[in-house]
Amino acid sequence: MTILTMPRKETVAIPSDALVSVEPGLLKSAMRTVSGQVSVITAGQGKDRTGATVTSATALSVDPPTIIVNINRTSSSYPVIRSYGHFGLNILGGHDEAIANRFAGVGGLKGEARYEGAEWTVGPSGASLLTSALAAIDCEVEEIIDRHSHGIIIGRVVSVIFGHGDPLVYQNGRYGQFAPLLG
Numbered sequence: 236m237t238i239l240t241m242p243r244k245e246t247v248a249i250p251s252d253a254l255v256s257v258e259p260g261l262l263k264s265a266m267r268t269v270s271g272q273v274s275v276i277t278a279g280q281g282k283d284r285t286g287a288t289v290t291s292a293t294a295l296s297v298d299p300p301t302i303i304v305n306i307n308r309t310s311s312s313y314p315v316i317r318s319y320g321h322f323g324l325n326i327l328g329g330h331d332e333a334i335a336n337r338f339a340g341v342g343g344l345k346g347e348a349r350y351e352g353a354e355w356t357v358g359p360s361g362a363s364l365l366t367s368a369l370a371a372i373d374c375e376v377e378e379i380i381d382r383h384s385h386g387i388i389i390g391r392v393v394s395v396i397f398g399h400g401d402p403l404v405y406q407n408g409r410y411g412q413f414a415p416l417l418g
Contacts, residue, residue, distance in 0.1 A: 270406040273331075275338045276304055277323040277355075277363040279315040284347045284363060287312045288339040290405050292324055300392035302374060305385045311345065313386055317379060322390060323362035324372040328400035329412040331367060335403060359393050371396040 271290035279285050291305040302324060306313055316322050327335055336342070337349045344351075354366040358373030365371055374390025381387075401412050 267407050270404050270411075273327045273335050273403040273405050273410065275323075275325040275327060275334060275365065275368075276306060276312060276316070277325060277365075278312055278321060279319055280357075280361055282347060283315055283319070284350060285312050285315050285345070286323075286338050286349055286363070288335045295389060301377060302372060302390050302392060304388045304390065306388060307384055308381065308386050309384075316376060316388060317386075319361065320376045321358075321360035321362045322374050322376065322388065323358060323360075323364045324374065324390070325365040325368040326370045326372070327365075327403040328367065328369045328398065329403050330400055331365070331403055332410050334365065334367075335405075335410065356396075358396075364396055366396075367398060368396070369398050369400055369402055371398075 272292070274289050274292050275286050276289050276292070277284070277286040287306060287310050289304060289306060293303055295301040295303040304322070304324060306316070312322075334353050337344050337352070350363065355363045356366055358364045358371070360373050360375050362373050364373060372390075372392055373394040373396075374392055376388060377391045378389045379386050380389075404411050404413055
């Protein structure tokens, strides 16, 4: 058996006048440098259908299959997700940029109008799933944690549909596509 001993870290005192409060715009600017997958969250049925473009969604656990999505509590989608207890996470491909824009509110579209011009199916939970998505993950809400400006939504995965293509990514206010390195 090999035992590794790590050196003790020194404690450094930071003078209180060196601490700087971070303004929300700084964090937002820093996070915009991160390239992220673009997804559309869908919720509701009929005239209540709505959705939003998000870059803050990821797997929480594979056993049991659960995902986590963060959505602003002022979003029109937030109360619908809470009320219906379901949502679809539609992971977009490069061919879905127009859908990303519609669900981001470009052109002023709201609610059910955002679904026009795309093909949808309904998952077992009742959420709308985009047939052209790279993956469409149907979820039932397991828990919602209200924290500051956002709701942290934990969804239990009830079904997954796979598509094909390259992912749509977002960085610094622009959409792009993934390109593998040649090395």
